[in-house]
Each structure stands twice: as structure tokens, then as C-alpha cells.
Amino acid sequence: MSARVLVVDDIAANVRLLEAKLAAEYFEVMAANSGQEALDLIDKQTPDIVLLDVMMPEMDGFEVCRRIRANPRTRFLPVVMVTALSDQADRVRGLEAGADDFLTKPVNDLALFARVRSLVRLKMIMDEWRMREQTSGQFDVFSAEAEPSEEEHQGAKILLVESFAPAAQRVASILAADHDTVEVATNSAEALQRAAKGQYDLVITGLQIGEEDGLRLCSNLRSHDETRQVPILLIVDEFEMPRLVKGLDLGVSDYLMKPIDANELLARVRIQVRRRRYQDRLRANYERSLSMALTDVLTGVYNRRYALRHMEGLMRRVADTGKALSVLVCDLDRFKQVNDTYGHAAGDEVLKQFAQCATQSMRNVDMVARFGGEEFVILLPDTDGDNAVKAAERLCKKVATSPMLIPEAPGGNLTITVSIGVASTSKPMSGEELIKLADAALYRAKQGGRNQVCADPSALLVA
Numbered sequence: 001m002s003a004r005v006l007v008v009d010d011i012a013a014n015v016r017l018l019e020a021k022l023a024a025e026y027f028e029v030m031a032a033n034s035g036q037e038a039l040d041l042i043d044k045q046t047p048d049i050v051l052l053d054v055m056m057p058e059m060d061g062f063e064v065c066r067r068i069r070a071n072p073r074t075r076f077l078p079v080v081m082v083t084a085l086s087d088q089a090d091r092v093r094g095l096e097a098g099a100d101d102f103l104t105k106p107v108n109d110l111a112l113f114a115r116v117r118s119l120v121r122l123k124m125i126m127d128e129w130r131m132r133e134q135t136s137g138q139f140d141v142f143s144a145e146a147e148p149s150e151e152e153h154q155g156a157k158i159l160l161v162e163s164f165a166p167a168a169q170r171v172a173s174i175l176a177a178d179h180d181t182v183e184v185a186t187n188s189a190e191a192l193q194r195a196a197k198g199q200y201d202l203v204i205t206g207l208q209i210g211e212e213d214g215l216r217l218c219s220n221l222r223s224h225d226e227t228r229q230v231p232i233l234l235i236v237d238e239f240e241m242p243r244l245v246k247g248l249d250l251g252v253s254d255y256l257m258k259p260i261d262a263n264e265l266l267a268r269v270r271i272q273v274r275r276r277r278y279q280d281r282l283r284a285n286y287e288r289s290l291s292m293a294l295t296d297v298l299t300g301v302y303n304r305r306y307a308l309r310h311m312e313g314l315m316r317r318v319a320d321t322g323k324a325l326s327v328l329v330c331d332l333d334r335f336k337q338v339n340d341t342y343g344h345a346a347g348d349e350v351l352k353q354f355a356q357c358a359t360q361s362m363r364n365v366d367m368v369a370r371f372g373g374e375e376f377v378i379l380l381p382d383t384d385g386d387n388a389v390k391a392a393e394r395l396c397k398k399v400a401t402s403p404m405l406i407p408e409a410p411g412g413n414l415t416i417t418v419s420i421g422v423a424s425t426s427k428p429m430s431g432e433e434l435i436k437l438a439d440a441a442l443y444r445a446k447q448g449g450r451n452q453v454c455a456d457p458s459a460l461l462v463a
Contacts, residue, residue, distance in 0.1 A: 002026050002027060003027055003028070003047075003117075003120040004045075004048045005022050005030065005051060005116065006031070006032065006038060006042065006050045007019060007051045008031075008033075008037075008052045008061070008064065009033065010053065010056045012033065018051060021112075030047055034057070035060070035063060036058070038052070039064065039068070046073070046077065047077070049078040049080065049120055050079045052079055052080065053081075053082060062094065068098065076275075077123070080115060081102045081103065082105065084105045088261050088264065091264055092263045095267035095271065096267055101115055111248075114244075114249055115248060117249070118249070122253070126275075129286065155178070155180065156178065156181070156269070156273040157199065157201050158200060158201060158269070159191065159195055159203045160182050160183070160204045161184075161204065163186045163209055163210035174266065175265070175269060178269070186209075186210070187209060192220055192221070192224075192227075195221060195230065196226040196227060201230075201273045201277065202233060202273055203232050205218065205233075205234060206235045207236050207237075207244075207247070214247075215247055218232055218252055219250050222250060231275065231276050232252045233254050234247050234254070234256070236255055236258065237257070237258050238257055294306040296355075298352060298370075299352050299354075300352075301359065301369055301370055301376070302368070307369035308432070310367060311325075311327075311431030311434070314379060314431075316428075319428040323381075324384040324385070325380070325383070326387075326423065327379055327422070327423050328391070328422055329376075329377055329435060329439050329441075330418050330442075331376075332417075332418050333416070333417040333450040334450075335347065335350070335374035338414070338416070345408070346407075346409065350404055350416055351374065353404045354376070354399065355368060355376065357395070358376060361394060361395045363380075367379040377435065385423075392422050396418055396452065399416060400415070400451055419445040419451065421439060421443070421445055421454055421456070422453060422455040441454040441456045
């Protein structure tokens with residue numbers, strides 16, 4: 001995986017060394033020798049990840065990281081602090097400033113490259129969801145309202161995989177500071193079962209779970225749809241660096257070196273929980289936006305745009321199989337009188353109840369769509385004209401004999417009728433053409449007195 005890496009260090013020799021190592025791994029490298037130069041570069045050409053020295057004159061790495069996080073455009077830009085500082089307090093300070101990781105020099109090259117790749121993968125996922133939400137037009141993801149708050153890490157639901165009870169108890173007691181709920185699994189099988197059903201914000205595990213391989217668990221979590229997106233925090237010993245590198249390649253989100261420091265554990269858990277919840281919100285908003293783009297907001301059935309696109313696929317199937325496609329165009333009779341007499345709220349309720357009735361009356365493979373106003377279209381794949389007419393007649397009768405619950409009407413009930421036009425074809429044509437044939441049949445149903453079904457003769461003959 002290639003990526004654009006910004007190396008920030010005031011010592012030229014350090015920059016050249018990292019440049020050479022990264023270039024050998026096919027990364028594109030940008031360089032800055034001060035904090036301000038780094039911020040200016042990021043504004044002009046945003047990198048995929050920043051490797052940031054801490055000890056720099058004028059503006060140290062902590063301040064640079066805070067400014068990166070304060071900018072809505074770069075808030076989720078991965079930042080790894082690479083420094084000679086080794087004090088635990090400095091590590092926690094870096095994480096609290098917004099760094100994704102804090103690596104102490106001399107850095108293990110394999111660990112560094114694995115960490116860069118894992119963070120770039122995460123950035124690509126986040127960028128994709130942010131771009132989808134922008135495209136959907138739901139709202140601007142760079143607005144303050146969309147950004148995760150500092151308190152969004154609290155009350156997390158965490159699965160801890162640990163076979164040694166005292167170790168599990170210590171981790172749980174540390175996380176209690178954020179009011180997190182910690183559930184403990186003592187083996188991989190139990191962990192997988194819980195994770196698939198538990199909707200966790202984070203999974204914490206070690207490289208060894210009793211006699212079991214913790215990396216096997218991580219691999220299994222990433223292999224199943226239910227757990228693929230759950231962040232994983234891996235707890236490792238310093239001598240386990242090769243296996244840590246393998247874990248990062250498998251998709252582990254973050255890691256913590258033993259012995260466990262309480263503040264560092266809290267900092268890393270908070271980062272992962274905030275990121276998880278923000279990504280979940282992006283996904284939910286996108287899915288809701290997609291649903292709104294494809295369905296009618298009032299009735300919940302599909303809208304005209306989606307139905308016409310779906311018809312294109314159904315027509316291709318007609319061409320491939322020769323099986324008929326039928327369409328019903330339904331128009332509620334004297335609907336304007338409902339609005340004029342009982343108000344638009346009553347009219348909306350009539351539309352919703354008709355949509356529900358039509359959906360319940362059709363097969364699962366049939367599609368009900370609202371085309372606008374009081375007009376609905378129902379697509380019946382693999383259905384010839386005669387059977388389509390029968391289905392239309394059943395719906396017409398059901399609507400006429402099932403008064404709708406309308407509080408504004410006398411007695412709370414209102415009888416509504418529907419006129420339906422039917423067309424069918426077993427030969428390819430455009431969706432609009434088939435709907436026009438059904439529309440013409442609907443017009444005859446209206447002219448003939450309403451509350452009836454009329455079919456297009458030519459379409460029925462073709463079917």
C-alpha cells in the first residue's frame with residue numbers, strides 16, 4: 001500500500017534517514033523542518049500520514065498535533081510522534097494531544113512501516129465514509145455538529161478477552177473511570193460468540209489467551225461481517241514486536257505495551273471509542289440518506305426514481321428469459337376531496353395506509369412505489385397479464401372494503417377506492433413505455449366510473 005508521508009523534524013539527518021527508509025518501502029515522502037512549515041504543507045497538499053518529531057524549536061510536536069486536530073479538514077489525519085522522549089508521561093501527553101501513536105527512537109523499522117500502513121488503511125476508510133456523506137448531501141461532515149465531542153468516549157461497551165482474572169479485574173477497574181462497561185471472555189470461542197451479538201465499541205485482547213493464539217482471534221474478528229468494523233486494541237510485551245507487526249497487518253487498530261499504564265490505557269481506549277462512534281454515525285447517516293434518496297419519505301415505499309431504475313433491470317431480465325413483466329398504475333379516487341374536506345394530515349394518512357395495504361397485498365418480489373401525489377406504481381416481475389389483472393382486482397376490492405382509520409372523518413373511518421390500470425409485456429421495451437400503456441388503461445378506469453381495473457389490450461395480447 002503506497003501513501004504520501006510527511007516527515008517533520010528539525011534535524012536534517014533524521015529527515016534524510018526516514019526519507020530513505022520510507023522510499024525503499026515505496027512511500028511518497030514530503031519533508032518539513034519546523035512545525036509551522038509542516039502546517040503550511042498540510043494546508044497546501046494534505047498527506048496521508050504525518051511522522052512528527054516532538055522536540056523542535058518555536059513550536060513543538062505537541063502543539064503541531066493539537067493544531068492539526070483543531071482544523072476540521074485535518075482532524076482525522078493520522079499522526080505518529082517519533083521522538084527520543086521515552087517517559088510514560090510524554091507518551092500519554094502525545095496521545096492526549098491527538099497523536100495516533102507515540103514511537104520512541106530508535107524505532108523498529110518493521111513496526112513503523114506496519115503502523116503507517118494500518119493508519120493509512122483506517123484513513124482511507126474514514127475518508128470514504130466522509131466522502132459518501134458529502135455526496136449524499138445529508139449534511140456537511142466538516143460542520144461542528146458532525147464532529148465527535150471530547151466526551152463521546154464515555155460509557156463505552158468493551159469486550160476484554162483475558163483468561164487471567166486478576167489482570168482482567170485491573171483493566172476493568174481502570175476503565176471504570178470513564179464509566180465503561182467491561183465484559184470479560186476467557187477464551188476465543190466465547191469472545192467470538194459475544195462479539196457477534198454484543199455491539200461492542202472495542203475489543204481488547206492479548207497476543208496470548210491462555211494457551212490460545214490471540215492473533216487467530218483478531219483474524220477471525222476481521223473475517224466476519226458482524227465484527228469486521230469493531231476496533232481491536234492489542235496488549236503486547238516489548239519482545240513480541242514481530243507478532244505485533246503481524247497483528248497490525250491483520251487489521252488490529254492499536255496496541256499497548258506492558259506493563260499497562262493506566263493513563264495510557266485510558267487514552268488509547270478513548271481514541272478508539274471516539275473514532276468507532278464517529279464512523280458509526282457517518283455510516284448511519286449515509287444509510288439514512290441513501291434510504292431517503294430511494295424511498296418516499298411519507299409512505300416508506302420506493303420512489304419514482306428508484307422504480308424506474310429497477311424497471312431497467314427487470315426489462316433486461318425480460319429480454320434474457322422471455323418471462324412477462326406487469327405493471328399496475330394505481331390512482332386513489334377523489335383524493336382531492338379528502339384533502340379539501342378533512343385536511344392534508346388526513347390525506348397523508350390515507351396515502352400511508354394505502355401504501356401499507358398495497359405492500360401487504362403483493363408478493364415479496366413485487367415492488368410498490370409512489371410516483372407522486374396519489375399515484376402509485378406496482379411492478380410484478382415474472383407475471384403475465386391475466387395474473388396481473390387478478391392481483392389488481394384483489395387490491396381494488398380490498399381497498400374498497402377496508403375503511404381507513406382517519407380520526408378527522410366521522411366515526412374515525414373513511415372508505416377510499418382506487419382505480420388501477422394494468423399493462424404487461426414479455427418483450428423488451430422501456431419502463432416509461434410500459435407505464436404509459438398502464439396509464440392509458442387507468443384513464444379508461446377513471447372514465448368508466450372509478451373503483452375498477454382496466455387492462456391495456458395490446459399488452460395483454462403480448463403477454
